[in-house]
Amino acid sequence: MITLQGFSRACADCQLQDLCLPIGICRSDVARLDQIINRKRPLQRGAALFNQGDQFGALYAIRSGSIKSFSISDDGREQINAFHLPGEILGLDAISDSSHPSSAVALETTSVCELPFERLHALAHEIKDLQHQLLRVMSRELNADERFMRILASRNAEERLAGFLLNLSSRHGMRGYSSTEFNLSMSRHDIANYLGLAVETVSRLFTRFQQDGLIEAQRKAVKILQREALAEMAGNTGPDPNQDDSRNRESS
Structure with missing residues (x-):
């Protein structure tokens, strides 16, 4: 083998x-x-x-x-x-x-x-x-x-963005990358298009999430600070990938 x-x-x-x-x-x-x-x-x-x-x-x-x-x-x-x-x-x-x-x-x-x-x-x-x-x-x-996509169809704007960030977080974590710190390679315009929102709404929500201490965002870099709060907002749209994070830190 x-x-x-x-x-x-x-x-x-x-x-x-x-x-x-x-x-x-x-x-x-x-x-x-x-x-x-x-x-x-x-x-x-x-x-x-x-x-x-x-x-x-x-x-x-x-x-x-x-x-x-x-x-x-x-x-x-x-x-x-x-x-x-x-x-x-x-x-x-x-x-x-x-x-x-x-x-x-x-x-x-x-x-x-x-x-x-x-x-x-x-x-x-x-x-x-x-x-x-x-x-x-x-x-x-x-x-x-x-x-x-079914989740997005039944959520309001802030729930959609929270779910989107958690979805990316889980997908990064499943592959051994950090689930709390990652880059958004897509533009705010692309995120808005995907989520069915206005670009202004997405930008405003990113600002609000930062002010509320849920995330840190500097240009394309995002750090999730309060995953549980995001999950509650999004209706628990994804699994907690903390175990993947631990493995990733141990191997780095």
Whole structure:
């Protein structure tokens, strides 16, 4: 069997081991998976990974950086559907129709792994542990997005922003990063678009959250000071990732 430490250096610092290194997969099967992965050249801020209407051919796993996905309405307006962080997968919504219903653009310098879908699908049929893990990861990504969008639909402005910050906090913590201190790679305008709020409302709420001692925010840097108070405000939208924080501090 193979461990993360024994795998290629390209994957040693990657957050995708739950997909690429499913429990029980043997060294030879990991090598087969590694052969189909295309580690693309890093995308610069503003560069498109794919565009709305492009033919579907691969899934994309983020190694570092972040990406926003959005669709353009008939009247030309942009609607942001999701923000994607390291360890997350894009392209799942294109499988059924074989074309991308949204565009994906890098919010900062971003590295991705391209997983050609037909080759991945064929390999998953041969490697049962990979098939199980792939389905689990896909289900987790889709369920998380759907659950959070349902939460947003029933919340007021401050509850939406609190829930958004807690959602990012939990996602960072799950991947071994700090859940209390992180950068917002997206602009206030993008956050407002995603949450269905006015930019002025988002800016005002950030200021209020700071004045109330819930967070510290300096430009893109955010520090969560009172997670429990944010969770109460948001209706407890996410798990407490403090255990992840402890692990992260111990390893640093």
